[in-house]
Amino acid sequence: MLDVDELWSFFFRSKDKVWVWIAMNRETREIFASACGDRTENTCRILWDRVPSAYKEAIVFSDCWSAYQAVIPSEQQRPVGKETGEAAHIERWNNTLRKQLARFLRKTLSFSKCVKMHEIRLKFFIHRYNTELLPIAG
Numbered sequence: 001m002l003d004v005d006e007l008w009s010f011f012f013r014s015k016d017k018v019w020v021w022i023a024m025n026r027e028t029r030e031i032f033a034s035a036c037g038d039r040t041e042n043t044c045r046i047l048w049d050r051v052p053s054a055y056k057e058a059i060v061f062s063d064c065w066s067a068y069q070a071v072i073p074s075e076q077q078r079p080v081g082k083e084t085g086e087a088a089h090i091e092r093w094n095n096t097l098r099k100q101l102a103r104f105l106r107k108t109l110s111f112s113k114c115v116k117m118h119e120i121r122l123k124f125f126i127h128r129y130n131t132e133l134l135p136i137a138g
Helices: 041-050 066-071 088-100 115-133
Strands: 002-011 013-025 031-037 060-062 077-079
Touching: 002 088, 013 041, 013 088, 013 115, 031 041, 031 115, 041 066, 066 077, 088 115
Parallel strands: 002 060, 060 077
Antiparallel strands: 002 013, 013 031
């Protein structure tokens, strides 16, 4: 089973938003796919294309954002609201990202100069999270 979610942050200046899309293994909490871009179906498709083939048949929990419904096959989709608690692990990961890296905070003076550097820093953090910070799933 998978969790997918998106969060926004800034690059260059506070007027320039970038959306970070994440796919997480629901059981192990490992992050195995990400994408940076806008909040459209195109960026969602980039994320879905980066999901390893072993996960392509899995049940996918997401919020009710229309991009997920357009990209992820409907028989695999389980749209859930935040109030259900079903998205707690991926929302917790979003908070961990924001806490660990100032450039991903909502209000900050730390910005990436371009989206490419934002994505590189995200990949470094994901690698560190998966190899050092990953909590023991239980």
